[in-house]
Amino acid sequence: MVVKIGLLGFGTVASGIPYLLKENYSKIATLAGIDIEISKVLVRSMDEANRLVSQGNNYDFVTAIDDILSDDEITIVVELMGRIEPAKTYISQALKAGKHVVSANKDLIAIHGQELIALAQENNVMFAYEAAVAGGIPILRTLSESFTADKITRILGVLNGTSNYMLTKMVEEGWTYEKALSSAQALGYAESDPTNDVEGIDAAYKVAILSQFGFGMAIDFDSIEHRGINIIKSNDVAIAKELGYVIKLVGDLQETHSGIWAEVVPTLVPVSHPLAAVNDVMNAVFVESIGIGQSMYYGPGAGQKPTATSVMADIIQISRYLVDGKAIKPFNAYVRPSQMAKAEEVSSAYYFAVEASDQPGQLSHLAQLFEEQAISFDQVLQGKADQGKALITVITHTINRKQLADIMLAIESSEAFILENCFKVLGE
Amino acid sequence: MVVKIGLLGFGTVASGIPYLLKENYSKIATLAGIDIEISKVLVRSMDEANRLVSQGNNYDFVTAIDDILSDDEITIVVELMGRIEPAKTYISQALKAGKHVVSANKDLIAIHGQELIALAQENNVMFAYEAAVAGGIPILRTLSESFTADKITRILGVLNGTSNYMLTKMVEEGWTYEKALSSAQALGYAESDPTNDVEGIDAAYKVAILSQFGFGMAIDFDSIEHRGINIIKSNDVAIAKELGYVIKLVGDLQETHSGIWAEVVPTLVPVSHPLAAVNDVMNAVFVESIGIGQSMYYGPGAGQKPTATSVMADIIQISRYLVDGKAIKPFNAYVRPSQMAKAEEVSSAYYFAVEASDQPGQLSHLAQLFEEQAISFDQVLQGKADQGKALITVITHTINRKQLADIMLAIESSEAFILENCFKVLGE
Numbered sequence: 001m002v003v004k005i006g007l008l009g010f011g012t013v014a015s016g017i018p019y020l021l022k023e024n025y026s027k028i029a030t031l032a033g034i035d036i037e038i039s040k041v042l043v044r045s046m047d048e049a050n051r052l053v054s055q056g057n058n059y060d061f062v063t064a065i066d067d068i069l070s071d072d073e074i075t076i077v078v079e080l081m082g083r084i085e086p087a088k089t090y091i092s093q094a095l096k097a098g099k100h101v102v103s104a105n106k107d108l109i110a111i112h113g114q115e116l117i118a119l120a121q122e123n124n125v126m127f128a129y130e131a132a133v134a135g136g137i138p139i140l141r142t143l144s145e146s147f148t149a150d151k152i153t154r155i156l157g158v159l160n161g162t163s164n165y166m167l168t169k170m171v172e173e174g175w176t177y178e179k180a181l182s183s184a185q186a187l188g189y190a191e192s193d194p195t196n197d198v199e200g201i202d203a204a205y206k207v208a209i210l211s212q213f214g215f216g217m218a219i220d221f222d223s224i225e226h227r228g229i230n231i232i233k234s235n236d237v238a239i240a241k242e243l244g245y246v247i248k249l250v251g252d253l254q255e256t257h258s259g260i261w262a263e264v265v266p267t268l269v270p271v272s273h274p275l276a277a278v279n280d281v282m283n284a285v286f287v288e289s290i291g292i293g294q295s296m297y298y299g300p301g302a303g304q305k306p307t308a309t310s311v312m313a314d315i316i317q318i319s320r321y322l323v324d325g326k327a328i329k330p331f332n333a334y335v336r337p338s339q340m341a342k343a344e345e346v347s348s349a350y351y352f353a354v355e356a357s358d359q360p361g362q363l364s365h366l367a368q369l370f371e372e373q374a375i376s377f378d379q380v381l382q383g384k385a386d387q388g389k390a391l392i393t394v395i396t397h398t399i400n401r402k403q404l405a406d407i408m409l410a411i412e413s414s415e416a417f418i419l420e421n422c423f424k425v426l427g428e
Numbered sequence: 429m430v431v432k433i434g435l436l437g438f439g440t441v442a443s444g445i446p447y448l449l450k451e452n453y454s455k456i457a458t459l460a461g462i463d464i465e466i467s468k469v470l471v472r473s474m475d476e477a478n479r480l481v482s483q484g485n486n487y488d489f490v491t492a493i494d495d496i497l498s499d500d501e502i503t504i505v506v507e508l509m510g511r512i513e514p515a516k517t518y519i520s521q522a523l524k525a526g527k528h529v530v531s532a533n534k535d536l537i538a539i540h541g542q543e544l545i546a547l548a549q550e551n552n553v554m555f556a557y558e559a560a561v562a563g564g565i566p567i568l569r570t571l572s573e574s575f576t577a578d579k580i581t582r583i584l585g586v587l588n589g590t591s592n593y594m595l596t597k598m599v600e601e602g603w604t605y606e607k608a609l610s611s612a613q614a615l616g617y618a619e620s621d622p623t624n625d626v627e628g629i630d631a632a633y634k635v636a637i638l639s640q641f642g643f644g645m646a647i648d649f650d651s652i653e654h655r656g657i658n659i660i661k662s663n664d665v666a667i668a669k670e671l672g673y674v675i676k677l678v679g680d681l682q683e684t685h686s687g688i689w690a691e692v693v694p695t696l697v698p699v700s701h702p703l704a705a706v707n708d709v710m711n712a713v714f715v716e717s718i719g720i721g722q723s724m725y726y727g728p729g730a731g732q733k734p735t736a737t738s739v740m741a742d743i744i745q746i747s748r749y750l751v752d753g754k755a756i757k758p759f760n761a762y763v764r765p766s767q768m769a770k771a772e773e774v775s776s777a778y779y780f781a782v783e784a785s786d787q788p789g790q791l792s793h794l795a796q797l798f799e800e801q802a803i804s805f806d807q808v809l810q811g812k813a814d815q816g817k818a819l820i821t822v823i824t825h826t827i828n829r830k831q832l833a834d835i836m837l838a839i840e841s842s843e844a845f846i847l848e849n850c851f852k853v854l855g856e
Contacts, residue, residue: 020577020578023718024577024579027576027577027644030761031576136721136723137720138574138575141570141574142566142569145741145745146741147566147737148456148459148460148741149448149452149456149736149737149740149741149743151455216455274705277702277705282722290451290452291444291452291733291734292564292728292737292738293734294727294728295564295566295725296727297725298702299720299722299723300720300721303721305718305719305720306721309575309577312576312577313575316577317573320757324755326752334459
């Protein structure tokens with residue numbers, strides 16, 4: 001017996017699949033309980049097909065999705081095209097045709113996942129997407145299979161390899177944001193339009209998906225606040241270091257009494273925190289729960305082989321179902337009604353970088369503004385005045401989001417101060 | 429419908445199970461697809477039973493294993509007694525009685541696992557033991573479910589929380605071994621007889637189990653070389669630090685062309701390596717593989733709630749099988765013939781601390797000994813002479829185990845030198 005796969009797209013990740021099938025042939029066949037074979041591959045044009053064939057890719061390349069949908073021997077469709085369309089249409093059609101689907105498409109799943117999950121259930125097929133979050137890290141299946149008896153209270157993730165590479169260079173080598181971006185582009189980590197990476201959008205997609213697995217809640221992508229590393233200034237990096245922190249782009253999901261809070265923001269991470277040691281393009285997901293306590297899952301967030309390994313793990317799981325002929329379970333079976341947290345229940349320490357004109361009494365004036373919002377200081381640093389301006393940096397004790405909004409407004413409306421930056425600060 | 433559990437033992441870990449069942453009642457019932465209930469609990473005496481009842485533990489305590497074995501309503505037996513006997517007999521009897529078994533007993537599984545796994549298969553029941561390795565870290569299920577398409581080449585683990593706590597204090601606070609041990613005992617991390625922890629035996633049990641999941645090979649416990657942190661001297665810690673390393677007790681499994689190599693030894697870990705940041709009682713398993721590349725799984729290695737969470741994950745997985753009425757799969761389905769590596773195929777850099785009498789030409793004499801074994805130096809450090817003795821520390825380039833044995837012998841047979849210590853050194 002053979003499980004036949006239809007591949008949609010044959011880019012970098014897809015071409016990692018034949019590599020694994022070849023290198024690990026006997027392990028895969030043993031664990032799947034059946035041979036797995038790439039049957040047809042959808043590409044955009046016959047020109048592309050001919051080029052791929054001439055490069056030694058010996059597959060049945062097709063240019064029409066119907067060639068795959070109407071092939072009854074193909075039981076699993078693997079979508080590796082990326083972006084929303086035509087991927088969404090093709091996946092929907094495959095699910096409706098009774099085919100199991102594996103995808104690594106985080107944008108699509110973050111935005112339209114609920115619709116596709118429902119479609120899979122209606123058609124009694126599996127829709128799996130381990131590779132959509134943190135590439136090679138097997139985090140979704142772990143949340144789904146191993147946190148079954150646990151209650152997760154918070155998930156913190158370094159989820160964008162490009163941003164993390166850039167920040168690592170900015171922290172360790174003192175590079176500017178611009179230099180780090182050029183380097184990331186030269187190395188192929190960042191696209192020519194880096195918006196999704198540097199504005200935190202890509203990480204927010206992953207946060208949306210993690211929310212389902214960690215908290216059983218499908219949250220609207222638009223309700224995830226996101227800011228990216230493009231707002232970080234060089235002196236933020238240096239000052240953070242002086243205060244005992246590194247800046248990371250951290251996806252944060254936490255559950256309060258009133259509901260769930262999700263955001264992706266540049267965050268000061270204490271050097272002793274496990275996430276602080278996650279460098280270069282590596283990703284990590286740090287989980288806080290009432291059972292296990294603190295655990296972390298670390299690995300490559302992208303790349304051909306890591307992503308293909310996650311895709312193959314999905315394919316093997318589905319193959320096992322096919323061999324056993326047993327009822328299909330959803331990839332994530334933990335589902336609760338979604339409920340967003342009230343702002344006043346979400347709290348953290350914060351870092352404020354405030355520019356003040358170099359006059360006596362400015363620090364006590366600023367302290368008074370904070371005091372009016374009942375906010376106390378954990379650390380204060382006043383830089384040397386430069387051209388009549390001084391930078392005052394403050395790390396507060398824990399405040400809630402309401403206090404945060406109020407103090408930001410108070411600083412911004414004050415004539416004496418300019419709020420240069422404000423970042424969340426993690427505890428140890 | 430209800431899945432009824434028979435608990436063997438009601439110590440620290442066991443009493444974490446009612447906590448999880450209560451706190452996460454609805455999540456557990458949803459994911460298991462059925463209610464899970466503790467039915468009977470085996471304790472040593474009615475005195476113990478009465479004491480537990482008076483403490484508010486409202487279970488049906490029994491003192492004879494037959495009360496559980498003969499109860500047809502009990503489908504899962506959970507063994508949390510520890511040690512070899514009577515746990516081994518009870519588990520065997522339960523498997524023969526057609527009951528699924530969950531255990532956290534690493535000693536037993538490392539030494540007699542193969543026999544129990546075979547017994548489970550003969551009786552078509554499941555024998556699961558996620559909690560036996562690295563307590564709360566869901567590493568076994570992850571290796572079993574998510575590395576299905578990957579080939580693991582090496583597993584490095586910080587697997588003994590007690591040793592890691594002690595080493596963290598020795599490295600960060602400069603404590604002596606003796607002071608660290610007293611503190612670990614006072615905190616309840618180490619037993620009054622700490623042999624299993626400080627001699628690396630406990631970590632070697634876990635290495636034996638990891639070998640099955642990571643490499644498909646059941647290795648004889650006696651073939652795992654193990655040395656513990658009790659051989660580390662204070663100046664080793666300080667010198668390692670000076671050279672850019674921290675000392676950790678690392679379990680190491682690697683596959684070479686000829687087979688597998690397994691050992692647990694104090695190891696110099698570069699400060700930039702993810703394992704270097706694993707401190708206090710935390711554990712971590714670092715995996716190198718051809719697909720994912722490098723990944724790490726970090727969390728608490730012991731403790732009531734983390735361990736109970738892993739035990740419950742096993743119980744829930746078995747409950748799902750019961751609900752689906754589907755064929756039982758072994759906890760680890762990856763099985764290959766075991767084959768040990770040849771010594772000359774296993775290589776690493778090494779740290780040597782050598783005492784020499786304070787005479788001219790000693791360093792070049794030592795260098796000559798290494799040269800005769802074709803071993804070159806990466807770093808050399810000569811300490812100040814003290815009472816006519818000088819300590820020379822060397823970190824070599826990569827050498828194989830044959831060279832290692834030869835150079836150790838050469839130093840030991842030399843009249844000019846005393847080999848104070850020799851540790852493995854990890855690359856970055």
